[in-house]
Amino acid sequence: MIVLFYLFLFLNTISFLSIGYDKYLAKNYKNRVSEKTLLVLILIGGTIGSGLGMIFFRHKTAKNSYLIKFYGIVFFQILISWLYLCNPFKN
Numbered sequence: 001m002i003v004l005f006y007l008f009l010f011l012n013t014i015s016f017l018s019i020g021y022d023k024y025l026a027k028n029y030k031n032r033v034s035e036k037t038l039l040v041l042i043l044i045g046g047t048i049g050s051g052l053g054m055i056f057f058r059h060k061t062a063k064n065s066y067l068i069k070f071y072g073i074v075f076f077q078i079l080i081s082w083l084y085l086c087n088p089f090k091n
Contacts, residue, residue, distance in 0.1 A: 007045070008045055011041065011044060011045040011046040011049065012045070012046050012047075012048050012049030012050075012052075013049060014041060014046060014049070015038075015041040015042065015046025015047075015048075015049035015050040015053060016046075016049035016050065016052055016053040016056075017053070018033055018037070018038060018041060018046075018050075018053070019038065019049075019050055019053030019054055019056075019057055019059055019060065020053055020056070020057050020059075021033060022038065022059060022060075023057040023058075023059040026059070035066055035069075038050065038060075038066075039066075039069055039070070039073065042070060042073050042074075043073050047073065047074055047077060050070070051070075051074075054070075
């Protein structure tokens, strides 16, 4: 169980830092971190870190296409968690 906590902490830290790094690259007109990479980090468990990074760095908060994908993943994760915890299909 403790391993999952550290994995979760690691993924969210990487997601948070990736949002900040992408903001840094954007401000300096450098090659950016791809949205696909950022969204994969969210999908595999970095949702909270990415969300906090978006707020803290004020990055990706006005791009509707990204926000739709972000909130779609959040909805999917909530749905999967609910199905796992409540298991309405059990016998």
